[in-house]
Amino acid sequence: MSANVETIRHSASHVMAEAVLRLRPGSKVAIGPAIDDGFYYDFQLSEPIREEDFPAIEKEMRKIIASGAKFERREVSKDEAKQLFAAEPFKLELIEGLEEGTISLYEQDGFVDLCRGPHVESTREIRPDSFKLRSVAGAYWRGDEKRPMLTRLYAYCFASKAELEAHLKLLEEAEKRDNRRLGKELDLFSTHEEAGAGLVYWHPKGGRFRVALENWWRDEHYANGYEILFTPHIGKSWLWETSGHLGFYKEGMYSSMKIDEDDYYIKPMNCPFHIMIYNSNAHSYRDLPLRWAELGTVYRYERSGTLHGLMRVRGFTQDDAHIICTPAQIGDEIAEVLRFSLHMHRTLGFKDIKAYLATRPAGDGAVGAPEMWDTALESLRKAVEKEGLAYEMDEGGGAFYGPKIDIKVKDAIGREWQLTTIQFDFNEPERFDMTYVDSDGQKKRPYMVHRALLGSIERFFGVYLEHTAGAFPLWLSPEHAVVVPVAPTFDEYAKAVEGRLRAAGLRAKADLSDSRMNAKIRDAQNQKVPYVLVVGGREAEEGTVAVRVRGGEQLPPMKVEAFVERAKAKLAEKALDL
Template sequence: MAKNKENANERLDRVRHSMSHVMAEAVLQMFPSAQIAIGPAIDNGFYYDFDLPRALTPEDLDEITERMKQIIKEDKEFKRIVVSRDEAKKMFSDQIYKQELIDAIPADEEVSLYNQGGFTDLCRGPHVESTKELNPEAFKLLNTAGAYWRGKETNPMLTRIYATAWTNPKDLRLYLQKLEEIEKRDHRRLGKELDLFSFHEEAGPGLVYWHPRGARIRMAIENFWKDQHYANGYEMVYTPHVGKAWLWETSGHLGFYKESMYSSMEMDKADYYAKPMNCPFHIMIYRNSKHSYRDLPFRWAELGTVYRYEKAGALHGLLRVRGFTQDDAHIFCTPEQMDAEIREVLRFSLFMLRSFGFEEIGAYLSTRPEKSVGEPQRWDAATESLRKAIEAEGLEYGVDEGGGAFYGPKIDLKIKDAIGREWQLSTIQFDFNEPERFNMTFVDSDGVEKRPYMIHRALLGSIERFFGVLLEHYAGAFPLWLAPEQVCVIPVSEIFNGYANEVLQELKSQGIRVYLDDSDDRMNAKIRNAQKMKVPHMLVLGEREQEARAVSVRYRDGKQENGIELSAYVSMLHERIGTKQSL
């Protein structure tokens, strides 16, 4: 079955890659002077980059679609041709991007082209045998976007046409329905509609501005995070936002990561950098005093804001930003403590993810790459420790052989959201590099100084990205314990405002996030407004409720309970919040 699935995926990749060539031919029919770049198959579809004489319109996409259907119907054979470099450069003499691609082909690699009658492209393949294998009713051009040539901001901006393609119209229809659902859940749109956060290009792209409603949710996440860390044997630390160049030279970031760091700032005749990671700062705390094996393990956690220079084209709402708060922790332990620490940190990671409503969780184990630091026996022991922890938790997992970082093996945990999309969140990563670079030691029971094991660990990944994933998972309808306003108090008329204020103050005194809508709107309009903002509970208060000191609860999902005594309602609220119920 797995082989059949793999073959089906390979078949779909060939279909999509072939469709990208069909699209390129259609575009060149419309714009003969266009420069063509690259057109790969990607997850769920394909794209092609063009340098065009003008911007494309929706009508252009319609025309390209019709031309593609006509090309498909002409039953054109995809023929592979091997040529010399000189021949290839001559064939693409008017295509500057193809010329550059030809120059980049290694000397020992053959130059292959694919021809489909009226169009020839530089390509390794593979493709379907003929356009007759492509279904003209099973693809759709989705949208256009700007894309720098080869992803470099100093290169020309090209027009990228994104499309999806399938083997049959049913699969296309199902995918388009999923896209509609994804659009409804887009965290950028929901963030604006629900007044949660914003971005301001003029003040700096990729930097998040948290509004009061979004900050309420974030605070609920962070408070739970802190409480659970203390309950599970961690201590909190706080570290600076900048550090001298020495720190980043010693850690290796300036050597390996400088392009993703913000430029240096000079202070006191020394270069300082905004931190892209928290780990060197935690190491400095460790180095502040000598340690015995009796002191270990140390479990130090920090919600530390870091800064990374992501390319402008890669920025994507909360999911890819330039300033974010990493829910970081570092564990320093002896070799003898390693197995127990890994087992515990994996258990804790799963507990945290499940607490936020994620139940479908898979693991991926990445092992030693060809180039690595650290003794082989340490790598073997650490990798086996990670493997045993995964198996002890009964998780399904895949192995990425050689996919670990050069400084240690790792586990990545991936969750599936409400519509089946997979997101990588938690990471548990060994590090054999920084303890060596910073000369970290502890005195073991035999009186000899030894290196501690260092484990990086992020449960949620970053608060910003996790918030975006959570927002899309719940489509903005956060469970009761996370909702920015848990309750809206709605008097049916102004004569009940006095009792409504009493209810408001009682709920506030109980730590409930509540507000009163005493506007001049009609009751139904107030309910609609609260539902629009996805408030879980709406308390409708009229004469009967006032006389009985009760509340009538209208839930976000439309259900209603009438005449609940106020103290009983408060008890119910606490129980539902404490057990993390959706409503």
């Protein structure tokens, strides 16, 4: 009878707690839940634990497992529980928060823990070769910075050794794809602590990628009925007071700068600027819907410890847009945004796509009439269903100003990333008094929807780097082809081929350095260049190139023009293969 893996993990966490108490007597225990790939347990230790101590803990755990101790459940009264855990301040606090009659204990091998369960029957059900201590980290008691810092021990844990090994392999693969590592190896971007943490510098090759991506993005937006805006990077406090950001988003904003007598803030969002443009004219219902997009660079404060490569930064470029429409149009508009988002993701090669709908948060902090929330949510739900997209509800997960839908994609090694977000805003149209004149001559309030498809250019770059491991499709590759002469004798022909490729609009270069051919091929391959064109006597004579495709495959010899045609066709269709 195999218990489910969650139960095994949770039981293993009890075993680890027991082991730690044996090795560090007098330590206090806090909580120890199962998590995605294992479990953790938080302790206040009598003596610190370091990674060198892991083998000893694992050994102790295996002893406990081998003992085959039973997990025994017992229900106790609140008073009894308090007495039992009199020496465990964290458990006491947990007990305080529990209702009489729901308190249960689990005991194995003499170790008693306050626990809801369930657990496996005996420690034998935890396979001694299917867990591995991962790391030691600090964690605040109940995640609260003002509470004591505990020591958290993380462990991987699976139902079988094979699953544990598969997971460790995945982690290894993830490390190879780490955007920071690839950014350096492929010379794509950098960040500079001394010049400001969390701010991204795009190198020439990163720039090639970005320009290709943005050009496509702009083309698609024009083709899909959007207009493109450019707005300032700073705005006076009036703007942020009116929008409400100085009230509810101040901790995400940088401090102001004084210009003349006024305070200006660097923008954390683009929306107030778009609204200024909207409000600079009177609008008829006939003008709507408006779809206004901007690659708007915003700056937000993120705590230093949370910054991470391209994934979490302090300055980033949203592929933002605001859709302003009448209530009657909202259903179609949402459906259209969702369709557009899926089209973009599929072009980029993401296949596994899922939606998460977030509804009105509990409490009375939310703005906007309940009917508006209902209409909005309905339009989101219908759009998702129309596209046949799998979705999950996140009840109460919406922002105070409106419901939203997030789209997550799975990458090549199965990790989920949120790219698209579509958010209703019932707040700013009110605050800025946005109106349009309806067919009945009355001024009415439009709906406004914020949406970002890729999220931000920086973060998307990071996700895409990790998804593709740096092997971009041709149209997004910083370089399309490197021409490698077999010997310096053919430098001239290589140069000529480079010229013809460039004239055809391909990003190509001839490698005329004084390395040998083999080294040049290796370099190009390591740089994930899609095509290596090897040229020697035969090619020079026949006007051909020997094409080596990224990955090592070799194509039959072809005329330079044939190669150009092939590459241009792949570019035109944004092919994912080469």
